Amino acid sequence: MKVEALKQRLDRNRPMTSVTIRMPEDVVEDLKRVAPLLGFSGYQPLIRAYIGQGLRVDLERFEGETVTALVASLKRRGVSDSVIEEALSEVAHATSN
Template identity: 55%
Template sequence: MKTAAERMREQLRTPRVMTSISLRVPERVIEDLKEIAPMLGFSGYQSLMKAYISQGLRKDLEKLEGSNVAALTESLRKQGVPDEKISAAIAEAGLKTA
């Protein structure tokens, strides 16, 4: 299994395939994103949203890196257990992911 840093370096080397999604977001959140995006150096609110998502994802990947929960999660996925059930079980058990 690659580390989060290795995956990040690999992602930076290869072109990223993008896909379109629909996401329902409160209007006020969009207004706030549009207001602060230029202040943070972003060309628009969608770029800022992508940055927030990437930042949160990297944080969670780093927390999970090397943990027993990560190994168990991967094993359960391979056995066909849906992510929603895995997440619920981790939360119910009060397991730490770091």
């Protein structure tokens, strides 16, 4: 994830919107029971955390697949492995700063 996007995700004051979702009552009761045990103020923040975790996993997977497809495309166009590795290393170094 890009640094700027990560900063926005960590902003506690970012805009929120209401979403209505139907869930089984027993699941909501379990969420209410588990939330304080995990340090959440209520079940809704716990739901947001669960959704955020799953979303980050999927985003990473899709972004990884995009990079893999890009590398394969570059190789098909004759770009050498050393040039690709150098570029990937450069990007990894730049995003870690």
